[in-house]
Amino acid sequence: MSKKKxxxxxxxxxxxxxxxxxxxxxxxxxxxxxxxxxxEIKAILSGDQKQVQKIIGEKAHLITIIKMMKD
Incomplete structure (x- = not known):
């Protein structure tokens, strides 16, 4: 997985x-x-911070923001 990407x-x-x-x-x-x-796509779309945190660490809360933008 590409944390940087x-x-x-x-x-x-x-x-x-x-x-x-x-x-x-x-x-x-x-x-x-x-x-x-x-x-990565599945983790983001799921909104599951634990999955995302495995990829990018402590910045997983950013995915919640992205998920909220879609909803």
Missing amino acids: LEEFIIKLSEDSQLNQSYLENPQAVMEQMGLEQT
Whole structure:
């Protein structure tokens, strides 16, 4: 798994309004286009902080924010 790639995705998602809109419309497709692995995508889509924490450590709370953006 690529911790760095996932962190870069989170940062880019927060900075790029077009990417953010695309994510809201189809999060899985956006994450695949950004090169995230299926395990990372599943962890994010599940909103399970424990799964995400295994990937990126203490920054798992950021995934809750991303999940909330979609909902």
